[in-house]
Amino acid sequence: MTQDVSHDTQPDSTAPKVRAPPIPEPDDRLRKAQQAAAALEESEYFWRDRAVWLEAQGYKLRPRYQPGWEPVIPLDGDGLLDENLGSLARASIVDAIRVKDGKRVLLKRVDRSEWRHELETSRLFSTEPLASDPRNHCIPLEDVISPPDEPDLKFIVFPFLQQLVALPFDTIGEIVDFLRQVFTGLQFMHHHHVAHRDIGEPNVMMDGDELFPDGWNPKFASLLPNGEKFTKVFTRTQLPPKYYLIDFGLSRRYDPSDPNPLEEPVFGGDRTVPEFKTGKEAYNPFQTDIYYMGNMIRRLITEGLPPHYIYCKGYYGTGFLRPLIKDMTQADPEKRPTIDEVIARFDKMCKGLSTWKLRSRPIPRRGGIIKGLCNHIEHWKRRRDYSKRGVPPIPSRQLPAEGSSNP
Numbered sequence: 001m002t003q004d005v006s007h008d009t010q011p012d013s014t015a016p017k018v019r020a021p022p023i024p025e026p027d028d029r030l031r032k033a034q035q036a037a038a039a040l041e042e043s044e045y046f047w048r049d050r051a052v053w054l055e056a057q058g059y060k061l062r063p064r065y066q067p068g069w070e071p072v073i074p075l076d077g078d079g080l081l082d083e084n085l086g087s088l089a090r091a092s093i094v095d096a097i098r099v100k101d102g103k104r105v106l107l108k109r110v111d112r113s114e115w116r117h118e119l120e121t122s123r124l125f126s127t128e129p130l131a132s133d134p135r136n137h138c139i140p141l142e143d144v145i146s147p148p149d150e151p152d153l154k155f156i157v158f159p160f161l162q163q164l165v166a167l168p169f170d171t172i173g174e175i176v177d178f179l180r181q182v183f184t185g186l187q188f189m190h191h192h193h194v195a196h197r198d199i200g201e202p203n204v205m206m207d208g209d210e211l212f213p214d215g216w217n218p219k220f221a222s223l224l225p226n227g228e229k230f231t232k233v234f235t236r237t238q239l240p241p242k243y244y245l246i247d248f249g250l251s252r253r254y255d256p257s258d259p260n261p262l263e264e265p266v267f268g269g270d271r272t273v274p275e276f277k278t279g280k281e282a283y284n285p286f287q288t289d290i291y292y293m294g295n296m297i298r299r300l301i302t303e304g305l306p307p308h309y310i311y312c313k314g315y316y317g318t319g320f321l322r323p324l325i326k327d328m329t330q331a332d333p334e335k336r337p338t339i340d341e342v343i344a345r346f347d348k349m350c351k352g353l354s355t356w357k358l359r360s361r362p363i364p365r366r367g368g369i370i371k372g373l374c375n376h377i378e379h380w381k382r383r384r385d386y387s388k389r390g391v392p393p394i395p396s397r398q399l400p401a402e403g404s405s406n407p
Contacts, residue, residue, distance in 0.1 A: 013232040038071035040064070043091035046109070050147075057145050059096040059107060059157070081227025086219040095160055095218050104160040104215070105142065112152040114249045119144065121194060121248035122156065130192070137185025139205070139246040161244060162208025164201060165300070165312070166221035167233055170379060172317060173358035173393040174236040175301060176350055179321075180396065181243040183346060186293055187339045189245070195261075195285035197250040198268030199292035201300055201312060206241040210234070237386060240395040252285065260284055270295055274331040287333035290342065294328025297321065304365045315362035320349060350394075358393035359383050 040048060047065045054061060063069055064084040071085055088094060093108045110118055124130065125138035143157035169175050182204055189196060196203075208216060214232045217223040224231045250268055254261040262282035265275070270292055275283045299305050302321055304314025324345055330336050337345065361379040386393075 013234055034073050035071050038073065038085040040069075041087045044087060046091070047088075047094050053147070054096065054107070054145070054155070055099070058099045059105065059145075060099055061094060061096050065094065081217065081220050081223055083217050083219060083225045083227065085227075089219060098157075106158045106160050107145075108156045108158065110154050110156060110249065115154040115156075117251060118156065118248045119154065120253065121251040124192070124194070124253065125189075133188070135184050135188040137181055137188065137242070137244055138248075139244040158246070159207070161205035161246070162212060162216060162241075163221050164204050164206055164243070166206075166208065166216070167211070167236075168364060169315065169362050170235040170382070171237055171358065171393070172353070172360050172362055173395060175315070175318065175362060176353070176358065176394050177236070177240060177396045178243060179297065179301075179346065180350075180394075182245070182293070183339065183343050185243070185245050186289060187343060189251075190286055190289070190339050192253070193256050194251055194253045195263075195289050196245060196248070196292070197252065197263075197266065197285050197289065198247060198270075199245070199289060200269040200296050202269060203245065203247045204243060204296070205246055206243045208241065210239040211236070211241055235382065237382070237391060237395045254285075261286075268292075275333050284333060286338075287336050290328050290336045290339065291333070293342075294325045294336075298325050298329065313367065314365040316365060317357075317360060317362045320353070324349065355393050359386065 044065065047061060048067065048069075051061045051065045051067065062084060069084075073085075092110070093106055096105055096107050097103070098105050119141075122138070122141040125136055126141040130136055131140065139158050139161065141156065142159065145155035145157070147153050147155075169178070186196065186199070211234050212231050213234075215225050216231050217225050217227055220227060222230055222233070250266055252263065261284065263285045264282055265273075265280075267273075267276065272295060273288055273291055275288065299312050300314070302314055302318045302325060305312040324342065327335070327337055328342060361376060361383075363376075385391075
């Protein structure tokens with residue numbers, strides 16, 4: 001259940017109060033180049049060729065993937081960021097409208113080499129009693145579609161989630177809530193003997209329905225679907241989201257009686273795993289999950305990545321996490337803490353954080369001075385309002401993990 005932090009007061013959106021920058025009217029040559037760039041890519045033909053059949057199954061793809069669609073570049077230059085003029089971020093995933101209720105969902109195509117394990121994991125955590133357990137942060141499976149003439153293909157239906165990096169963290173307390181949820185989600189998987197094996201920024205998402213009440217553009221998350229202006233958005237303190245672990249294509253469930261399962265190396269999105277470079281034939285995937293999680297936090301929260309990774313800037317004010325992250329990413333997997341030990345240390349660490357610290361703004365390690373000052377002023381206005389209304393400094397909508405307690 002979503003925590004009520006409004007105190008009968010509707011929170012103000014934190015979206016910029018301006019339209020997206022105007023785009024000058026292009027000349028004919030530029031318009032032709034724009035039209036060519038907006039055309040379907042070869043990888044998108046897959047969805048176009050199945051749009052009619054998918055709609056018959058109850059899932060309507062957006063106009064871009066309907067038969068006969070051609071890109072139309074607006075004469076006034078507005079709308080160039082419309083969702084229908086951009087290609088897919090991932091060729092295997094497309095958004096759709098569920099016909100029966102008008103809800104936006106995600107369709108993921110998987111072939112025989114993937115779907116057995118992905119479906120096994122998704123069904124496990126989407127079936128009662130695990131599905132309703134508050135510690136479960138695995139993306140729920142909503143439907144599975146099987147094309148009758150393509151036996152090696154499945155379409156898996158998931159909720160339409162928002163990118164983790166779609167908006168910055170506004171307080172240290174929001175970071176604490178995020179980490180508690182993803183730690184709890186990984187603990188829940190490990191307690192049921194499932195290793196994720198591909199944890200990283202793209203594979204952690206959040207429920208954006210309340211944070212982005214007017215919707216968002218699948219390609220440009222800060223814009224409305226039509227791309228004409230910024231979408232309305234709230235902070236994670238105003239309307240706390242639930243975070244989800246997604247993408248179980250590499251996930252595996254192991255024998256509960258085996259305390260140290262061994263698995264051949266398989267690379268996911270993070271290619272820096274130390275044990276994969278030792279030449280060993282097998283490793284403990286649960287220990288590697290700890291590295292994946294720690295390295296994700298290091299790249300996203302504490303240290304950031306090089307400037308060309310525009311969304312992973314890291315934050316000042318998060319140094320209290322470094323000792324834990326250092327242990328989680330040790331080169332020797334045997335020396336890494338288990339997920340239970342991670343949560344115990346994290347809870348103890350958070351108990352030492354003052355309310356002042358939790359309400360403070362985590363400052364991005366890379367950003368403009370003027371924009372940073374404006375954001376800081378807006379943050380202090382919100383902080384004063386939260387303190388007046390008694391909004392908790394750690395905005396959580398989830399119960400604590402097994403054996404843990406709130407700071």
